[in-house]
Amino acid sequence: MGHNSHTLYGGRKSRFIHLTMLPSLEIKFGRFTFSLSPGDNKTIKYLKEHYSICQSYSSPDLSISIEFIPSHPPSLGVERKPYEYTFTNNQFNFGSGLITGNWDSKKKTCSLSVDESLFTPKEIWLFDRFLCRIFYTLSLEERVKGEEELIIHGTGILKDGKGYVFFGPPESGKSTVAQLSHRFQVLHDDMILVNLTENEVSIEGVPFNPKVVERRNGRGELSKIFSLHKSEKTMIEKGSPEEFIRKVLPEIFLPQPLLSEDRKGAFQYMLNFATKLGERIPYYRLFFKKDESFWRLIE
Amino acid sequence: MEDIKDLYVKRNEGDIIWNRVGKEIIIIMTRKKDEKILRLNSTAGFIWENSDGKKTVEDVVKSLCLKYEVEKTKAMNETVKLLNQIKKTELITLSSTPL
Numbered sequence: 001m002g003h004n005s006h007t008l009y010g011g012r013k014s015r016f017i018h019l020t021m022l023p024s025l026e027i028k029f030g031r032f033t034f035s036l037s038p039g040d041n042k043t044i045k046y047l048k049e050h051y052s053i054c055q056s057y058s059s060p061d062l063s064i065s066i067e068f069i070p071s072h073p074p075s076l077g078v079e080r081k082p083y084e085y086t087f088t089n090n091q092f093n094f095g096s097g098l099i100t101g102n103w104d105s106k107k108k109t110c111s112l113s114v115d116e117s118l119f120t121p122k123e124i125w126l127f128d129r130f131l132c133r134i135f136y137t138l139s140l141e142e143r144v145k146g147e148e149e150l151i152i153h154g155t156g157i158l159k160d161g162k163g164y165v166f167f168g169p170p171e172s173g174k175s176t177v178a179q180l181s182h183r184f185q186v187l188h189d190d191m192i193l194v195n196l197t198e199n200e201v202s203i204e205g206v207p208f209n210p211k212v213v214e215r216r217n218g219r220g221e222l223s224k225i226f227s228l229h230k231s232e233k234t235m236i237e238k239g240s241p242e243e244f245i246r247k248v249l250p251e252i253f254l255p256q257p258l259l260s261e262d263r264k265g266a267f268q269y270m271l272n273f274a275t276k277l278g279e280r281i282p283y284y285r286l287f288f289k290k291d292e293s294f295w296r297l298i299e
Numbered sequence: 300m301e302d303i304k305d306l307y308v309k310r311n312e313g314d315i316i317w318n319r320v321g322k323e324i325i326i327i328m329t330r331k332k333d334e335k336i337l338r339l340n341s342t343a344g345f346i347w348e349n350s351d352g353k354k355t356v357e358d359v360v361k362s363l364c365l366k367y368e369v370e371k372t373k374a375m376n377e378t379v380k381l382l383n384q385i386k387k388t389e390l391i392t393l394s395s396t397p398l
Contacts, residue, residue, distance in 0.1 A: 242323045242338075249327070249336050267329045268316045275318050275325075 027207045028056035029135050030149060030193050032142075035060035039067065043119055050124060054207035054217065062138055064110045071117035082126055087259050099130050103258050105141060110134065128208040132191075137257035149195045150273050151253040156192035156203045158185035163203040163220040164298065165192055166286065167251045168228035173288065175212045177228065180292050185220075186213045191253070194222065196273060201281055224282050224298065231287035236297045239285050241278035248274050303379055308359060309352030309398040310391050319344065326390065337388075342367060343381050350391055352398030356382065 023044045024037040033056040038044060043066075048055070081096040090102045101112035118127045132151055139149055154167030155174045159181075166177045178189035187205035189212055195202045204219040227239065227247045239247075252274065256266040288294040310317075317326040324344035328335040339347055345366060349359045360375045367374075385391055392398060 240321065242321045242325075245320050245325055246336065246338055249325075263329045263331065264314060264316055267327050271316055271318050271325065271327060275320055278320065 025051065026056045026058070026060055027051045028054045028058070029131065029207050030139070030195070030204065032061040032135065032138055033058045034131070034134070035063045037063065037065045038119075039065070043068075046119055050209055051207045052209070054205075061142070062108045062110060062134070064112060064134070066112045066114055068116040068119075069113050071115050087261075090259060092258055094130055094133075095126060098126060103137065108138075125208075128206075131208075132206070132253055133256065133258055136255045137259070140255070140257050146198045147195065148269070148273050148276075149193060150255060150270065151206060152192050152194055152248065153190060153251040153253065154192045155181075155189045156187040156205060157181050158187060158203075158218050158220040159295075161220055162223040164223060165194070165203060165225045166228050167225070167248060169251070172228040173230050174228065176230075176290060177288070177294075178210065178213045180290070181295070182213065185216050185218050186210070187216065187218055189213050194277065196276060196280075201277065222281055224284060225277070226284050226286040226298075229285060229287045230289075232289055234288045234291075234294050234297060236287070236294075237285045239283045241275075241283065244278040244283035245271075245274045248277070303382070303393065304355065304357040304360070304375065306356055306393040306395060307352055307397050308350045308354065308356050308382065308391055308393055310347055310350040311389060315390065317347070319348075324348070328388070328390075335388075337390075342377070346378055346381060352392075352394075356393075 023039070023041055024035050025044055025047050026033050026035050036047060038047065082098065084094075084096045086093045090104065091100070092103065093100045098115045098118060099112055101110060103110050114127065117123055135151075152165065152167055153174070154165045155178045157164045157166070157178070166174060168174060175189050178186045187203065188208075189210040191206045191208070193204050193206055195204070201222040202219055203222050205217070225244070226236075227244075249270065252270050254263075254266050255269050256263065260266075286294060314330040315326060315328055317324055322341045322344070324339040324347050326337040326339065326347075328337070342363065345363060346359055349362055354362075356378060357375075360371065360378050363369065363374050363378065364371050382391060382393070386393065
């Protein structure tokens with residue numbers, strides 16, 4: 001057992017009180033701190049590496065307890081459907097049994113049974129996606145008036161205090177741009193959290209390890225946003241807000257909370273967010289070849 | 300068979316959300332297995348916004364002619380063409396009575 005048990009007792013007539021302190025890890029996800037308690041030190045060690053920089057020392061906004069269930073080998077005929085999601089009352093089932101559990105909105109706790117195969121380098125992305133959904137659930141429950149936040153598939157970079165987002169479909173060059181920008185503060189090379197308030201639009205990384213670069217913590221005001229196009233020649237063209245919205249919508253992680261089937265509401269939130277973003281932040285098409293010269297044009 | 304110009308036209312609101320973005324209308328079909336993002340240009344967007352179930356196709360065309368100063372026959376042909384296109388995607392309903 002990996003638990004650290006402490007037994008407290010005092011006085012002749014007192015009853016023994018058993019306090020079991022589960023090993024836990026606090027991670028920062030946007031404005032929230034999640035406490036993850038997988039119940040064994042080996043997993044804690046693995047998760048500490050995966051969420052290395054985003055560890056938090058604040059008191060948690062949400063406690064997530066994790067119990068492992070044995071993985072079903074494909075030979076047993078259990079079909080894995082990672083994008084399937086069902087729920088009844090406060091119980092949910094993510095990825096056809098890969099993650100099941102319940103959500104307690106009042107206590108701000110989430111109990112999970114997780115297929116043990118997910119905590120491996122190849123499969124951890126599924127757990128990351130699930131954490132994004134948890135983030136959205138909390139974000140919408142604890143919504144601050146005038147503030148909205150969304151996760152975009154993109155590379156986020158801070159340079160001289162200014163934030164830049166580069167987005168596009170797979171293979172468009174998000175990782176390449178991140179690699180070519182190693183001199184600056186690359187927040188993430190695949191998912192970036194965008195926060196929109198009345199006075200400011202800011203970006204920060206999500207707590208998962210990036211694909212090709214080392215993540216650095218940080219947050220900064222978003223200055224420009226680019227759609228990526230690989231090319232033989234590096235150039236930048238100004239795009240319209242209409243074009244920005246058409247291109248960015250497929251790259252937004254749908255803000256659907258855990259216990260909701262309201263897809264229409266989630267899409268409306270997403271469309272309103274993208275519309276405001278397109279109106280407030282200059283958007284450009286970036287055609288780039290594989291060198292750093294695009295930064296000179298951006299500057 | 301009824302003439303399409305006399306039919307009432309209504310945009311469907313079921314699994315659909317839309318926003319005006321500048322001169323365009325962006326429509327998202329949100330059904331899980333049939334997600335689509337569509338874009339309507341300025342005139343198509345005008346027809347969409349006016350498809351409220353209380354106006355006939357002819358009413359919409361009249362407004363279109365006033366707004367964009369186009370000739371009525373041309374406007375009617377373009378409108379019918381557009382409505383036939385988007386009817387296939389279940390975005391609008393045409394009916395002989397107001398909707």
